[in-house]
Amino acid sequence: MTEIKPSRRGLLKGAGALALSAPMLPMLKVLPASAAKADTAVVVIGQTINSLDIHRKGTNRPSYQIAVNCYDRLVSFGTKTLADGSLSYDYSTLKPDLAENWSTTEDGKSIIFKLRANAVFWDGSPVTAEDVKWSLDRAVSLGGFPAVQMKAGSLIKPEQFVVIDEKTFKIDLIRPSKLTLPDLAVPVPMIINSKLAKKNATAKDPWATEYLHRNPAGSGAYKVARWDPGQQLVYERNDKWTSGPLPGVKRVIVREVPSGSTRRALLERKDVDLSFGISDKDAIELASKDGLKVTATPIENCIYCLGVNLKFDAFKDKKVRQAIAYAVPYEEIFKAAAYGNGVKMWGGASTKPADTSWPQPFPYSTDLDKAKALLSETAFKDGFEVPLAINQSLSSWMEPTALLIQESLAKIGIKATIEKIPGANWRTAALVEKRLPLHLENFGGWLNYPDYYFFWAYIKGHLFNSSNYDNPEVKALVDETLHMEIDNPDYAPKVKRLIEIAFDDVPRIPLWQPTLSSGMTSDLEGYEFWFHRQLDARKFKKA
């Protein structure tokens, strides 16, 4: 079905075909006659892309793929091959993207980047340090999510970004931090063609948010040939790309198909090459089909867990939290809610972590006798009632999980009632007001360091600490380790101590580490997992 109807069609169509969507884009008006199946990849996704600009307010996650496929950054992460043969980004190596090299100044207060001499934007204009400055200024100035993400890398104000000459750029550090360089490789600090953007900026909209919302202006591997909001996005290869080997396909069509069953049917019929982000059930079942393959990559630094809120009286007692951790039916949950597609986070060998790997299994497993015994040592030995909250938008895994937890808790005398909270209210209830006594939570950190996870999820007042956990020792340890290089001799012992406290205090009871699964035809190669969990088509190639 990906075959493009040749000839006539292309010549006939054209003018007016785009009146519906975004008339300003130099959109794909014809599907060229030469297009053959081998150089077009068709991808289906379940969600909708709502902007071509990651810096815009309200840009949703699926739209992050534009930042990756259409824009370059100063630096990028390397690629590694996982045990199952699939590709994943590699957070431990940074490689040149638009910057061909970089070095920290002797005083350790700045990083100097040398830009690739031949790098050009799609319109042919060279990528200069001015563009880099404008783009990073924009990322920290527009507020909202981009600013928060930049802040994680200690990048907070335009004064930090300095143009030295046309191809040399400097970042002044407010503190030395191991997070700064990796944070320059996440989708947010993308480099925009500032000359083009400024031409389309207005006094009211100095950062050209309206223009870039519909018209990406980058130097990346693909251009956007066509965008029909709510229906499809068509990428076309940028043959002038300099930051990596050219993609093996000329065109990638991303279609939005909301129904999972329909997406599966399309893939099984091989009318599409890739179904991105399939359910765990489909992942298990499709893997055995002829001509198809499934890639299931554990999501780094992400854990699905049961949050035990310390605001709730009974959960102030550590033994009650531990009792719950022993009462959770891990194995059944893993089978029913994840179809066994993930990494187990229970049954750890020791109460002291052997290494700093994260996430790692916690030293709990289902043991109702131990749970009862622990509970009987507390003031709540006769049991209590507690609501167990789940997010309706994520009910596919939260609902079966909650039912199994409810059933198991009843056996130790805790009566949990399931409370379903609509997706639009979930963030306010769980993360802002932090008022859900017992709840399911799914935080994952983009920057893959345990201390970064603890920073967001175990410190009082921080957003993903939905359990209101407060421990001065954890706070001190995170403050010390967050910006520390991992080869510092103090780093490992401190992180191990953090993990040990998390084991013992269990304000968050890990269930399993989820996976991002995608199904594809065996012809498609070059699928790569990224922490942002969106499509990266830059290495695509068809056999």
Add this chain to the structure above:
Amino acid sequence: MLSSRTITVLLRLWQALPVLFGVIVVTFLLTRALPGDPAVYFAGPAADAESIAEIRKSLGLDKSLPQQFLIYLDDLSRGDLGQSLSTGQSVLADLTTRLPASLELTFAALLLSTMIAIPLGILAALNPGHLIDHACRLLVTMGVSLPTFFTGLVLVFFFYYLLGWAPSPIGRLDFAYLPPPHVTGFYTIDALLAGDPETAWAAAAQVFLPAVTLALFTLAPIARMTRAAMIQALSSEYIRTARAAGLSSRKVILTYALGNAMLPVVTTLGMVFSFTLGANVLVEKVFAWPGIGSYAVEALVVSDYAAVQGFVLSMAILFVLLNLFVDIVYTLIDPRIGSAT
């Protein structure tokens, strides 16, 4: 001088104005009463209090309700329905792409549905209690009691997945085609206008399975209403008179009985049309149809005020026009009605 029918139409439109204003007020208040805070939602999961406040300000949600309402009215008067946050487009642009998609699907479904339901209803009325009547009852009961997403998936399973007769259930056009120039927004018609029968055929092929799914669901009210109205008409005195006068049974049934039975059927059609348009969310999901139903539901889930308001308002206008249209059709079917209104 205006004819009496024109006056009726104008009067009806004028009467609709307070209704529309009421709709505007009610949807404005209802969307604000929804639980959930759009500023928080759209700030993204990692946002801090400051960025949420910025977004609230840019949405105008920091102002008092009456102020917000006045701003909304002012925008409306300029034809500005606002920006949808969830799709990133202006609500007007969303509606002008999605409403024709829904209308095309609904019209196709109703056309199919009436073509089957009305003859079926007539046959059932002519043979009440016989085999054909029971068969009709069975079919419509099945159609209405199977959830549409289920019917849709079953059709996809057989006709696309197993047999490969239907094209990919992937929206309004397959990958190989580009939308025709926008005239009516109906792809089949636009493609024909552009002199491109190939694309028109492709668009018609895409709409076929979802239309059948919806048609199965809408058979019941139309067939049942036709049957009931026909039975009533057939037992009335004018039919007895017509029969006594020796008119052919074809003339009696199709002209006298059916003509009179059409009034309630048209009313039912109007109702079926309106609920189908808004309620085919699940069909839209299964067939990736970029229609208005799924748009509204998605917007509602994330408290996307502008989109919800725009949807309700456009539906209200559509309903007013639809009722007007049904009334006018009445006057065509039954000349007694026209001047009495």
